[in-house]
Amino acid sequence: MRTLLHPTxxxxxxFLLAIALGTLLLMLPVATATGEPPPTVTAFFTAVSxxxxxxxxxxxxxxxxxxxxxxxxxxxxxxxxxxFMTGATLLGVMVNRSLRLRTRLVTQVExxxxxxxxxxxxxxxxxxxxxxxxxxxxxxxxxxxxAWYGLGWGEAAWNAVFHAVSAFNNAGFSIHEDxxxxxxxxxxxxxxxMFGIIVGGIGFPVLHDLRLRLRDPRHWxxxxxxxLLGTGIxxxxxxxxxxxxxxxxxxxxxxxxxxxxxxxxxxxxxxxxTAGFNSLDISALYRETWALHYPLMFIGAGSAGTAGGxxxxxxxxxxxxxxxxxxxxxxxxxxxxxxxxxAQRQAITVLVLGALLVTAGTMILLRLTxxxxxxxxxxxxxxxxxxxxxxxxxxxxxxxxxLVLTVLMYAGRVGTITLAAALVLGRRRMPYRYAEEHPxxx
Amino acid sequence: MRTLLHPTxxxxxxFLLAIALGTLLLMLPVATATGEPPPTVTAFFTAVSxxxxxxxxxxxxxxxxxxxxxxxxxxxxxxxxxxFMTGATLLGVMVNRSLRLRTRLVTQVExxxxxxxxxxxxxxxxxxxxxxxxxxxxxxxxxxxxAWYGLGWGEAAWNAVFHAVSAFNNAGFSIHEDxxxxxxxxxxxxxxxMFGIIVGGIGFPVLHDLRLRLRDPRHWxxxxxxxLLGTGIxxxxxxxxxxxxxxxxxxxxxxxxxxxxxxxxxxxxxxxxTAGFNSLDISALYRETWALHYPLMFIGAGSAGTAGGxxxxxxxxxxxxxxxxxxxxxxxxxxxxxxxxxAQRQAITVLVLGALLVTAGTMILLRLTxxxxxxxxxxxxxxxxxxxxxxxxxxxxxxxxxLVLTVLMYAGRVGTITLAAALVLGRRRMPYRYAEEHPxxx
Ligand SMILES: [K+]
Ligand SMILES: [K+]
Numbered sequence: 036m037r038t039l040l041h042p043t044x045x046x047x048x049x050f051l052l053a054i055a056l057g058t059l060l061l062m063l064p065v066a067t068a069t070g071e072p073p074p075t076v077t078a079f080f081t082a083v084s085x086x087x088x089x090x091x092x093x094x095x096x097x098x099x100x101x102x103x104x105x106x107x108x109x110x111x112x113x114x115x116x117x118x119f120m121t122g123a124t125l126l127g128v129m130v131n132r133s134l135r136l137r138t139r140l141v142t143q144v145e146x147x148x149x150x151x152x153x154x155x156x157x158x159x160x161x162x163x164x165x166x167x168x169x170x171x172x173x174x175x176x177x178x179x180x181x182a183w184y185g186l187g188w189g190e191a192a193w194n195a196v197f198h199a200v201s202a203f204n205n206a207g208f209s210i211h212e213d214x215x216x217x218x219x220x221x222x223x224x225x226x227x228x229m230f231g232i233i234v235g236g237i238g239f240p241v242l243h244d245l246r247l248r249l250r251d252p253r254h255w256x257x258x259x260x261x262x263l264l265g266t267g268i269x270x271x272x273x274x275x276x277x278x279x280x281x282x283x284x285x286x287x288x289x290x291x292x293x294x295x296x297x298x299x300x301x302x303x304x305x306x307x308x309t310a311g312f313n314s315l316d317i318s319a320l321y322r323e324t325w326a327l328h329y330p331l332m333f334i335g336a337g338s339a340g341t342a343g344g345x346x347x348x349x350x351x352x353x354x355x356x357x358x359x360x361x362x363x364x365x366x367x368x369x370x371x372x373x374x375x376x377x378a379q380r381q382a383i384t385v386l387v388l389g390a391l392l393v394t395a396g397t398m399i400l401l402r403l404t405x406x407x408x409x410x411x412x413x414x415x416x417x418x419x420x421x422x423x424x425x426x427x428x429x430x431x432x433x434x435x436x437x438l439v440l441t442v443l444m445y446a447g448r449v450g451t452i453t454l455a456a457a458l459v460l461g462r463r464r465m466p467y468r469y470a471e472e473h474p475x476x477x
Numbered sequence: 478m479r480t481l482l483h484p485t486x487x488x489x490x491x492f493l494l495a496i497a498l499g500t501l502l503l504m505l506p507v508a509t510a511t512g513e514p515p516p517t518v519t520a521f522f523t524a525v526s527x528x529x530x531x532x533x534x535x536x537x538x539x540x541x542x543x544x545x546x547x548x549x550x551x552x553x554x555x556x557x558x559x560x561f562m563t564g565a566t567l568l569g570v571m572v573n574r575s576l577r578l579r580t581r582l583v584t585q586v587e588x589x590x591x592x593x594x595x596x597x598x599x600x601x602x603x604x605x606x607x608x609x610x611x612x613x614x615x616x617x618x619x620x621x622x623x624a625w626y627g628l629g630w631g632e633a634a635w636n637a638v639f640h641a642v643s644a645f646n647n648a649g650f651s652i653h654e655d656x657x658x659x660x661x662x663x664x665x666x667x668x669x670x671m672f673g674i675i676v677g678g679i680g681f682p683v684l685h686d687l688r689l690r691l692r693d694p695r696h697w698x699x700x701x702x703x704x705l706l707g708t709g710i711x712x713x714x715x716x717x718x719x720x721x722x723x724x725x726x727x728x729x730x731x732x733x734x735x736x737x738x739x740x741x742x743x744x745x746x747x748x749x750x751t752a753g754f755n756s757l758d759i760s761a762l763y764r765e766t767w768a769l770h771y772p773l774m775f776i777g778a779g780s781a782g783t784a785g786g787x788x789x790x791x792x793x794x795x796x797x798x799x800x801x802x803x804x805x806x807x808x809x810x811x812x813x814x815x816x817x818x819x820a821q822r823q824a825i826t827v828l829v830l831g832a833l834l835v836t837a838g839t840m841i842l843l844r845l846t847x848x849x850x851x852x853x854x855x856x857x858x859x860x861x862x863x864x865x866x867x868x869x870x871x872x873x874x875x876x877x878x879x880l881v882l883t884v885l886m887y888a889g890r891v892g893t894i895t896l897a898a899a900l901v902l903g904r905r906r907m908p909y910r911y912a913e914e915h916p917x918x919x
Binding site for chain 2: 276402408
């Protein structure tokens with residue numbers, strides 16, 4: 036019983052169940068706009084993409100699926116985003132109070148960040164933050180869509196709720212075929228979406244820290260400091276480089292006035308790391324901007340949130356390690372704390388497994404499709420990091436290739452460590468080490 | 478004086494001096510076949526490529542340069558290959574007997590592998606192995622070229638010496654415009670070249686171990702065991718995948734009989750990781766075979782030899798770390814030894830710096846050239862890992878792009894750690910830790 040309910044397996048199983056349920060619901064005739072049941076592969080791929088909050092699609096969400104189908108998709112990415120995070124935390128803590136290292140999703144809710152005692156407070160925080168953010172964003176979007184774009188209140192509300200939930204859960208699904216490109220000059224739409232993307236993607240250990248100690252940054256956990264600083268750096272770098280690379284691209288930033296250039300470069304930088312909305316035509320970006328997306332997508336955002344990728348904290352730990360190694364320091368230090376060797380090991384594990392998955396996925400997809408390597412690499416990293424951006428090839432990939440993408444999405448979302456540990460679970464055990472400060476990895 | 482002669486700086490400086498000298502010599506009118514002095518950028522790029530044993534060329538070595546120019550190139554890659562390795566070792570040990578960790582090239586010659594006492598024996602080993610291998614290979618090649626291809630003894634000897642030295646130093650230079658493609662069906666040429674490439678690329682700490690303890694594998698150093706096993710795995714994987722991917726390619730393996738298929742796939746696997754010769758047309762390989770080359774080239778071969786890349790040992794340490802982390806083991810173990818955390822830190826440092834260089838180089842070259850990303854990534858990794866294979870774009874890259882490639886070659890050869898440490902050298906010092914077994918990284 037303990038083994039069956041072990042949190043790492045439970046999380047992996049919960050995702051599989053949600054995918055199975057979602058596939059079944061999407062295969063109902065009522066799920067499509069035409070009333071014809073969709074091909075199995077379409078329903079399955081869409082369910083995986085939604086549960087894994089990726090947003091890659093083989094059919095247009097707004098026209099192919101009926102309102103029922105769209106609600107199913109919405110519920111799937113709401114569940115796959117913040118829903119399971121809470122469930123996994125609660126389940127994990129109930130089943131296994133010792134918080135072993137290998138139990139990844141449990142580890143992410145660090146003992147020192149959220150004491151074992153306040154599980155209820157964690158769940159409450161997640162629910163409250165989710166509800167408040169999604170309602171707030173949806174309200175602004177609905178008002179704007181009604182007042183400025185002339186949509187009726189009903190249509191505006193549905194449009195707003197769908198995009199607000201999608202943004203906060205970094206799901207990347209849009210009911211528009213062009214994602215949010217039609218709002219490319221509208222800060223009233225893009226800025227609330229960016230807010231939702233960043234808050235949802237930062238991870239709730241950071242949110243918890245901010246709620247408890249907003250005015251006292253010195254006592255934030257090392258994980259929060261690393262994630263916040265790393266997020267800021269990545270946002271700035273992405274913004275500057277997109278602006279620079281695309282400045283003269285006639286199909287993207289080129290013809291825009293300065294303010295719009297800035298708005299769209301900022302949105303691209305925010306969205307690239309895990310959200311998957313696009314206000315610029317991804318297929319029209321210069322190749323160097325695609326190449327910029329590779330590391331941004333691969334890194335992703337914060338741990339234990341809605342983000343994919345190997346996570347900001349993971350990469351920051353490795354970068355600090357490189358600096359301390361170059362400077363010849365014996366320990367890897369940050370903000371007056373020593374980063375544990377265990378964290379460093381986890382970081383490199385996550386990075387290496389991610390790199391292996393992306394490399395293998397790229398080679399397999401190159402065998403299965405006729406597309407150029409830069410598009411294939413983009414698609415593979417987008418799937419693994421559950422970003423959902425595409426250079427426009429997803430719909431034309433054959434079923435075997437789509438299966439590869441679903442495996443990447445599932446592995447990327449459930450977590451490479453969780454998955455790998457679950458496979459060999461129970462063979463060995465080691466006690467938790469409490470001695471060092473231990474930032475979150477992966 | 479101590480600071481000036483510090484081994485890391487001395488190595489970096491020696492490479493710069495050789496490059497400067499080589500550039501000057503190649504700019505002489507006597508260096509070209511026409512007697513016209515070459516453009517500075519051509520002489521400079523060729524000198525960097527030769528000293529850094531890369532083999533990327535913007536002009537055809539056999540027809541553009543005169544015999545004098547070809548001899549200069551030969552001497553440059555002989556010096557940049559095994560020559561400097563010996564010099565750096567001797568200089569390093571003389572200047573700084575404490576073998577600090579940051580002195581990379583000195584570290585590579587591990588205290589426990591080659592005691593401080595037998596510096597002379599190291600130098601002798603290198604010289605003897607170099608001379609014996611190069612002469613042996615050249616003799617076989619010359620005999621074959623004379624007997625089978627009908628070349629006169631003089632021409633056969635020069636051809637044989639050039640390719641033997643180039644193979645053993647993993648330099649990748651050929652006096653043929655088609656590299657060794659014309660010998661694609663001739664095992665008498667390709668097999669000796671493969672032998673030279675592997676022995677030269679394995680690194681001389683391994684050769685030293687093999688010489689001392691050939692019959693006693695249990696007492697080989699951890700570094701030797703990791704490098705030999707890793708090399709075997711990579712050779713096998715590369716061979717099988719090239720064979721599989723290219724089996725039906727009408728421009729490469731497709732039309733060949735079985736024996737030739739096997740010979741050429743084996744040669745491609747051996748050569749891809751650092752040598753840079755090609756018996757198949759690289760520009761005609763399928764895109765998935767190019768993608769296979771990315772990790773093979775990036776990894777490279779053994780430490781402290783003629784190989785580039787992040788090195789087999791580095792990657793093996795990280796792979797072992799991932800396995801032990803997944804299995805929940807507290808330590809990273811291999812062959813009954815615990816791999817030191819210092820080695821793991823060095824490994825991740827080398828990997829991260831390499832990935833950063835390749836990513837930055839790719840984005841810059843994508844800005845500067847019109848080529849597709851898969852060709853550019855190939856070129857950048859080939860330069861960084863001093864492989865020298867190309868999809869055929871080198872000669873058409875503008876001077877600014879060539880400069881980027883020279884920086885990558887230099888950084889890749891002198892070593893990212895050496896370079897980074899040299900830049901901040903002397904600010905901090907830490908004592909050497911002798912406690913653990915310490916495999917070579919990078
Ligand atoms: K997404
Ligand atoms: K080479």
